[in-house]
Amino acid sequence: MITTVLVANRGEIACRVVRTCREGGIRTVAVHSDADGNALHVRVADTAVRLPGSAPADTYLRGDLIVKAALAAGADAVHPGYGFLSENADFARAVRDAGLVWIGPPPEAIEAMASKTRAKELMGVEPLRNVTEADLPVLVKAAAGGGGRGMRVVRRLADLDGERDAAGAEAASAFGDGEVFVEPYVEGGRHVEVQVLADAHGTVWTLGTRDCSLQRRHQKVIEEAPAPGLTPRLTDELHALAVRAARAVGYVGAGTVEFLVAGDRAHFLEMNTRLQVEHPVTEAVFGVDLVAEQIRVAEGHALAEEPPRARGHAVEARLYAEDPAHAWAPQTGRLHRFSVPGAVRLDTGYADGDDIGVHYDPLLAKVVAHAPTRAEAVRKLASALERAVIHGPVTNRDLLVRSLRHEEFAQGRMDTGFYDRHLTALTEPATDPHAPLAAALADAHGRSRFGGWRNLPSQPQVKRYAVAGEEHEVRYRHTRDGLAADGVQVVHAAAELVVLDVAGVRRRFRVSRYGDRVYVNTTALTALPRFPDPTARHAPGSLLAPMPGTVVRIAEGLTEGAPVEAGQPLLWLEAMKMQHEITAPVTGTLSTLRAVTGRQVEPGTLLAVVEATSPGDAGNRASDHDGPAPS
Numbered sequence: 001m002i003t004t005v006l007v008a009n010r011g012e013i014a015c016r017v018v019r020t021c022r023e024g025g026i027r028t029v030a031v032h033s034d035a036d037g038n039a040l041h042v043r044v045a046d047t048a049v050r051l052p053g054s055a056p057a058d059t060y061l062r063g064d065l066i067v068k069a070a071l072a073a074g075a076d077a078v079h080p081g082y083g084f085l086s087e088n089a090d091f092a093r094a095v096r097d098a099g100l101v102w103i104g105p106p107p108e109a110i111e112a113m114a115s116k117t118r119a120k121e122l123m124g125v126e127p128l129r130n131v132t133e134a135d136l137p138v139l140v141k142a143a144a145g146g147g148g149r150g151m152r153v154v155r156r157l158a159d160l161d162g163e164r165d166a167a168g169a170e171a172a173s174a175f176g177d178g179e180v181f182v183e184p185y186v187e188g189g190r191h192v193e194v195q196v197l198a199d200a201h202g203t204v205w206t207l208g209t210r211d212c213s214l215q216r217r218h219q220k221v222i223e224e225a226p227a228p229g230l231t232p233r234l235t236d237e238l239h240a241l242a243v244r245a246a247r248a249v250g251y252v253g254a255g256t257v258e259f260l261v262a263g264d265r266a267h268f269l270e271m272n273t274r275l276q277v278e279h280p281v282t283e284a285v286f287g288v289d290l291v292a293e294q295i296r297v298a299e300g301h302a303l304a305e306e307p308p309r310a311r312g313h314a315v316e317a318r319l320y321a322e323d324p325a326h327a328w329a330p331q332t333g334r335l336h337r338f339s340v341p342g343a344v345r346l347d348t349g350y351a352d353g354d355d356i357g358v359h360y361d362p363l364l365a366k367v368v369a370h371a372p373t374r375a376e377a378v379r380k381l382a383s384a385l386e387r388a389v390i391h392g393p394v395t396n397r398d399l400l401v402r403s404l405r406h407e408e409f410a411q412g413r414m415d416t417g418f419y420d421r422h423l424t425a426l427t428e429p430a431t432d433p434h435a436p437l438a439a440a441l442a443d444a445h446g447r448s449r450f451g452g453w454r455n456l457p458s459q460p461q462v463k464r465y466a467v468a469g470e471e472h473e474v475r476y477r478h479t480r481d482g483l484a485a486d487g488v489q490v491v492h493a494a495a496e497l498v499v500l501d502v503a504g505v506r507r508r509f510r511v512s513r514y515g516d517r518v519y520v521n522t523t524a525l526t527a528l529p530r531f532p533d534p535t536a537r538h539a540p541g542s543l544l545a546p547m548p549g550t551v552v553r554i555a556e557g558l559t560e561g562a563p564v565e566a567g568q569p570l571l572w573l574e575a576m577k578m579q580h581e582i583t584a585p586v587t588g589t590l591s592t593l594r595a596v597t598g599r600q601v602e603p604g605t606l607l608a609v610v611e612a613t614s615p616g617d618a619g620n621r622a623s624d625h626d627g628p629a630p631s
């Protein structure tokens with residue numbers, strides 16, 4: 001029997017594994033980098049071991065240190081979670097060679113499926129060897145790992161070599177393996193997968209299907225089970241192919257077989273020899289704990305002949321600290337408050353007061369709703385997200401709510417190109433017009449008790465706030481009866497709660513402050529100084545770092561004075577194991593190049609300046625960068 005499990009991971013999945021172990025009476029050991037010394041997964045585990053020496057981004061890839069930690073802490077088993085070393089056959093062997101139980105598939109099965117090229121050959125699918133114009137579009141894909149890293153869609157043959165190099169570099173950074181391959185890119189396809197669970201006695205369960213079509217940068221955003229709209233024949237075919245893949249490699253444990261579905265035809269993509277991020281939707285529908293089943297299988301127990309029956313529908317949304325409106329840029333900073341209401345499941349690696357750093361994936365949490373029908377589950381999830389309290393970095397919460405309520409998603413007609421078609425509309429700012437006034441009235445509440453009212457009429461008080469990149473000015477007055485503003489009736493004004501009567505409708509505004517950052521219900525505002533510094537502006541055409549990261553590449557031959565075209569890639573930043581392309585905002589001349597390969601930069605760091613051919617264009621395009629200088 002397993003008594004102590006070391007969780008070779010971090011964040012949300014580490015916390016999730018710890019939870020199941022605790023429920024089963026199993027002790028847990030966390031491992032952590034220096035950057036994660038006070039992370040939630042460290043705090044919830046029974047004991048923790050620091051992994052020394054490595055850079056934070058690479059710490060969890062040091063299998064030798066993790067095995068040493070397991071032995072030192074007295075663990076008798078290792079659970080790899082997902083990502084990092086979860087699909088590394090050498091790590092699985094090292095765990096077993098150390099006399100520990102590996103809670104995962106046999107190393108030989110991992111090896112057979114770890115390389116997507118070998119997996120495709122095993123399933124009778126050949127990758128593209130010599131790409132021609134007739135093959136376009138194609139997808140360059142990392143042979144190892146997943147999560148959207150090391151993937152590029154190529155639509156022009158001239159771009160293939162560059163995109164292959166970029167994908168290889170990203171894959172090497174994320175997985176320690178830069179091998180990539182090329183396969184056809186199916187436009188308008190759906191990403192559908194089958195959950196399998198196998199024991200060492202020859203039983204293989206298929207636990208239904210999942211649809212994971214809503215993706216950004218080839219990384220899933222919203223997943224659900226079962227996949228809607230599949231015919232019984234196609235569902236049976238997917239299950240049969242999944243069982244075939246598992247049996248072909250002698251699979252044991254939990255795994256996922258992924259397909260691209262176009263019409264009524266399924267194209268095999270890969271087999272992930274680990275637990276998937278989206279496994280909670282399957283757990284909700286089938287009433288199982290897949291981590292508990294992984295542990296039981298690792299202990300040698302047999303599965304029942306038949307899996308449990310499916311009940312209802314489940315939908316999961318991945319809540320990321322990122323800005324979808326600005327190239328999905330990852331966000332960092334203090335998470336002051338975080339809570340999600342309602343009868344939903346919340347899997348997270350963060351709590352109030354935690355910092356979201358620069359070294360790892362920006363996944364903040366997974367929110368899962370289960371209900372008798374798909375429509376009810378979607379409605380339940382959208383409502384919970386809409387009412388969530390998230391005080392901290394920018395997140396994709398609004399995008400998730402709008403996606404769940406989009407007609408195309410509601411009707412189950414989505415595909416992997418959903419955000420290509422709808423991102424602009426889904427990320428349009430929708431600021432509550434009364435949020436700035438509520439913020440100002442809450443701020444003025446304290447002063448109104450100390451003589452703010454004057455017997456003679458005076459000028460109104462003025463406050464300015466930045467909301468979604470736009471400046472808002474609000475005016476209010478101190479009167480004999482309290483605070484007042486035009487167009488509304490102020491029913492109540494206190495530091496944390498403002499109540500307004502707007503055209504006969506009473507509305508409540510919860511207000512929280514953290515420095516110059518103000519949150520009014522779900523709207524985030526930045527209080528602006530009364531007298532802005534007129535010198536705190538960047539030159540038109542300035543390119544500022546949108547996130548903390550490292551300059552990993554500058555376009556070949558790019559020097560100051562070089563002509564550039566609008567949209568031309570100039571340099572690449574790496575943040576959280578993803579490369580982000582920085583392009584020229586306008587056609588013109590590169591007048592300044594401050595970026596240096598290998599240098600780390602903070603948000604707002606000046607990287608380059610492009611002087612537009614037309615001065616009018618420069619002013620228009622540079623307006624996004626105008627404003628107070630970053631602190």
